[in-house]
Amino acid sequence: MNRQRREVLRTGGGLSLLALVTAAGWLRPGEALAADAWNKAAFETNSMDATLKALGAGTPAQSKDVTFFQTPDIAENGAVVPIGITSTVPNTQSIAILVEKNPSTLIAVFDIPPGTEPSLSTRIKMGQTSNVYALVKADGKYYVASKEIKVTLGGCGG
């Protein structure tokens, strides 16, 4: 089997799909590229300020429209901390999870395409008791809510 040819076919297919998506106006070219590349700079930050800067979030507004669900006040095991976030801010585009005192502050960024509910849950690691932030991007503006989670057994060291 000609591997190189297959590779070319696959790459070509991917490109044309991207072009199609871009042409359909779902994504602006810049955003399509951003979604393609893992945001290394943002994931390597280790303070709230640096992370917000790397994400281009500036100073997000505190919002009561961003809420946590299924999220404990006290996590017995920092290696597995359930986090649920719901945003009722109209036109929510993305939801990011930040843990202030983790070695790397940014945990995850979820892009929410139109049609997907701005509500999701996942599980994260926490090294120690810390504030957890839900950063929501809606209509190009940033909103944030926070919650302190106490950790009795850290999930990053050892």
Next chain:
Amino acid sequence: MADPMRIRANLVGDSTEVKVLMSHEMETGQRKDAQGKTIPAWFIQEVNATWNGKTVLAAQWGPGVAKNPFVSFKFKGGAKGDKVVINWTDNRGDKRTDEATIA
């Protein structure tokens, strides 16, 4: 090749609820082995979920997502029998794609 994901997609009212459990070490790069050598970071970086070719969730992850990651989300639409396809790529370039049928 990593173990398959476990995906459940259920129709709830007019939305589809998707629950995914992936099988991955999600090594942070912070831990040390018995010899005191740092265990290199190994984690899923990108996750994409599509339904009928349309992206319904796209995520970028750092090593702070828990081992054997779990994600649950909902999107509008979907019909019984439709397929939800999920794929991930980790920082070593490993990939995995799995699909589930909406029930």
